[in-house]
Amino acid sequence: MTNTQNFAGWRRVFYGLRTRIIMWYVLLMTCSTTLTVFAVRQVLSVRLEERSKQILVQEVTEFRQLFAGYRELDCCEINDLFDDFLSRNIPVDGQFMVTFINGKFYKASPTALPETLARDKNLLKRWSRITKPQKGEKITPKDNIRYFAIPVNIDGENPGVFVVMHSTESELKKLNEVTVVMVLVTLMILVIAAVVIWAVGGRVLRPLRLLTATAHSISGSNVGERIAVEGSDDIAELTMTFNAMLDRLEAAFTSQRNFINDAGHELRTPITIIRGHLELLGDDPEEQKETLAIVTDELDRMSRLVNDLLLLAKAERPDFLNLETVDVEVFTEELFAKAKALGDRHWQIESQAFCLILADRQRLTQAMMNLAQNAVQHTKREDAIFLGSAVKNNEVYFWVRDTGEGIPPTEQKRIFERFARVANSRRRSEGYGLGLAIVKAIVEAHEGRVELESELGKGATFLLILPIEVASNIK
Template sequence: MKQHNSSSLLYRILFSLRTHIVIGYVLLMGFSSVVGTFIIDQILFFHVQERIKKSLVQEMQEFRMLAYGANPETSQPFGDDIISLFKVFLKSNIPDDDEFLVALLNGQIYSSSPLALPEWFKSDSQILKTLSQIKIAEKGEFSTADGEVIYLAQPIITDKNHGVFVVLHATAGERDEVSNAVKLIIQVMFVVTVAFSFLAWVVASKVLKPLNLLTQTTQSIRETDLTQRIPVKGAEEIAQLTITFNEMLERLETAFSSQRDFINDASHELRTPITIIRGHLELLGDDPQERQETIELVLDELDRMNRFVEDLLLLAKSEQPDFLNLEVVEINSLTLELYAKAKALAPRQWRLDAIARGKIRADRQRLTQAIMNLAENATHHTKEGDAIGLGSDIRNNQLRLWVRDTGEGIPLSDQERIFQRFARGLIKHRRSNGAGLGLSIVQAIAEAHSGRIELFSRPHGGSTFTIVIPLKPIPKSSNRGNKNLLFHRPES
């Protein structure tokens, strides 16, 4: 068991996101170090070569100035006196490190500075033979056992003598210095990479800590407990992920809570008629009149259960994309049709407030169902002789369909709650025995049309329910999840 736990721990460490981040960081650092070191090496050596060439050119310019000038010892031009020219110049000029000033006379080394010359420039070397025979000034480089050598050569030819002044510079020393500098850079980069890899491991642990908390929270979440949240720190991507996860938990908690409430309320609503039916059937006697009364009661309760189930199915269908059958609807004919149907619901003072003219793309039957629910709800909260108004209007490129009544009104504390499923108003004279799904259905139909429902009500001042729908075409994926539009009360 211990071996299994240790191997599992090793696997998690080797294949964890933190390890991948550190490995990626090390690979990136290593690649950048290799490329950077190569570039630094080339740049340094290029600058060394440029400095060497400048030094050679300077030495050659000084020699030429002296050759075309006067002998400082005699104040007379050198003329054909090549030997004096070589003596004066070599005596008065000191070469740089790895630099050699050589005077060749008639194929031999006449003098040099410094006196000790490297093996590759001895009297019998091919390089010396080649340089001693040149007749025009030239520059170049050649390879030796000690590395590359750069040179400038200036011939001086007279009737009796063939002289050549050569400035040479061996680059092996500078090459070694550059190599040593690059090696030092590599060592420093290695130490820095190791140190920063360790720091990257520590930083990655802190950065990924919210992800670990996210994993732990996810593993600990159960259907019965969705209250856990992850602390949000900072404003970077991990914090945004944490916020998004917490918001998802909020939605899940709300959904599960709503589901539990729905199941509890639905079971309660169904349990009551079932209990009534069962009680009357158990006490059913042989009296025909009693049997008839029981059958009528049972049928009434079954009708109520049937309506309740149909309402639940309708709310479930409202979440589907094919809930609406859209068509072009004439608003004025729809309004007149709604008014005609509403007048048959109950004896009230029915009034047609306004009729809008125009067209809208909507589901005629669903809108009729919503307005009839509102009208029927208005009859339950009014009595004979009270006024109920119905009308339509177009304002701000939106269709407004409303039902208003002069009933007892809705308390402010209930105005948001009544849109919830199974919610019933707390009005004393309420005459409906429904399950409290009517306004939820109206709201679902309004949202399916990318609209909303507005409520304006005052105690003892009546209520006005308004369905607001945009006139623009409804997209296939309608905006169905806008919970902030579930309840809206306009300013009075």
Template structure:
């Protein structure tokens, strides 16, 4: 039931993510459509007005050219028509020759009244007695403008009015007008078509976006399904990495996380098994001797001594485990400024008391080092103890220190049996032991792990050079500038 619930949650998450992507995509498109349609409509209306104005001026220019031609013809002829007769002839002749386009009206006004028009039928705003026509009839100069009307069949009237000056007793005005209802209705129809097309495009784009989002999110879906199948007992599945980009990087990162997780689980199991084995042995020994202990005082004393030894070994083992666990904490080190030469002398003095060996101090460097004196001492003592365990009596064990570039190097060299290359790669692992035909392995195999933990806590490392049959050299490399996150000059009162 728990797995089913988790599966449903992940599936819901996938669908939710896909739906959110689609929703955002559609909302952005609709916002674009909502702003673009009115703008498109306004652009169409502006273009209509521009074209109508051009037509009005073109028609007015045509009339003026015709009037000028008639004047010239009259002047060159021998006719003696009066100005009034000429005006009537001019407008009648011009209007009879014109066939205006739809919604365009040519009107000749005489003394404020309509004299003639083309076409004959005029819309209400241009009929005799209308306010607009009365206004245009009184034009003393060129008038041009636009008048809006509530009638949907009219909408707006664009006009140009030009007074015609000929020596006569009558006042003539020529008007070219155009209603915009027809063009604007066509523009509205075109806008509606555009809206329908864009909505259809949004629908098609949404379907495609849904499919594309599913394809893009496929690696996430695979990641989720892989995560559901992962358990502590099965960490072998990995996500196939395809192509490049963020999702490929995500898959690579997820696989790397699984690698680290699997390594951590393996290390944890190994650690628990090894720790259990190390604790089980002394417990078994203690339990066996206590069960077989007789009433003999001497035997009881031997048994108690053995029990104390095993308990001491268990105590050291637990303390080593606690130290390794604490090594990952920021407060593991208590740093101070240490004189390297004095520290080297102190290490040599302590090492000489470990066993009967040919102890030698091969070198010591001068200078200051910011480090944890007690941790460095513990690490070097572990190295010397390791050298003692793998050398014979009176064998050479040398200590020393030197400076190389930005590092201080503490080394322990012995003339023991040496370590094979295969063992060198795993000797610093927890519970690692090297088989030795001449002497049994002592300890739990945590000494060199502690050395490495101390070195890494200082931002350094442990180097090993060894040749079987010749000996080994362990070098503790400590940088002069340890990582800032490790710096702490607080003194621990318990140390």
């Protein structure tokens, strides 16, 4: 394997559709997860702040209620008030209560204050001397302490201060741990999901790789490959569309190949005749006149052949038909009038349909005249030829029936092929065997079909069956 092939292989891996899908998935999931983790953290932080404030308000409210009861007694000292309250209230996690009497530290619950607060002597001194309630917050890199301090005075001689505070250090640690766990779990999910998507994506995109491989293998001599359709999703629809495109390509290549083969095969004989006569052409004026007549006749035959082959090639083009509304009754009469001029036979109209169809009048006339000419060539003067039209099962039938020699069963299928002629026929056609192929092409362009009924010695009936309501996608 060359370096270029190696590079192309790695490029498909890193820039392939499956890789891009996974990269976009990981990017979107990372963004959404980041936003989710940030939002959850913010919500938890707000709830933590609200809880901290509620704890302070609740403790101060309970202390004030106890303080009001002591003032009604008017006989207790402030240290009894502090002792009583601290003994009744057990602090929750992160909660601290500190008391001061006469500007000096008295008691705390729990006794061990937060490290941040214990080192801040100035804050403790400021609390011990307040004369009005204060609320505040002390923020450090590792902690966030909220406090509520109120002055207390029972007898007017020993002023005190009660301070309740709440530290969020432990909650912040838990919040950080939860955040880390969420990030790790998300990363693990992303890795697992990426592996699953890579495997599933390979199966889902397999039809696309088959499309690519099939497209690379297509050539003018190989358009027969098709891809199996699985499921009913967008990729299955794409596969069906691709197969339909291959069908059209195969039909186009087949038509082109047939045209080349047919033209080469059938033009070889008249060209040989013309060349032979021109090579033997002498100086005798009478001989030159005969040779010129032969050459002209062969050129006319070649011209008719080329026109017929071009007509068959055009039959597969979208603009082959010029559709118009056709009155079948009037059209049948026109066909009969034109057919009678083709030969001295017993011509008759069997029936006429009364309906309107959407069709190409000229092409249908050409098809029916080909059938009538074919009937003349395979009948005798005493034979009869019948034309007619009828409506049956929402379809219109045109037919040409004769009482001639008939067509053998073994020949009935192949006579619609190009250059096909009935073997062992008593009468030989002057054409190239393209007439019935042209009839079939014209009828199929109208989304119809051709049927043949024949017995040896009893004649033949050719039926052209067309839909009365022609679909809009007609060729």
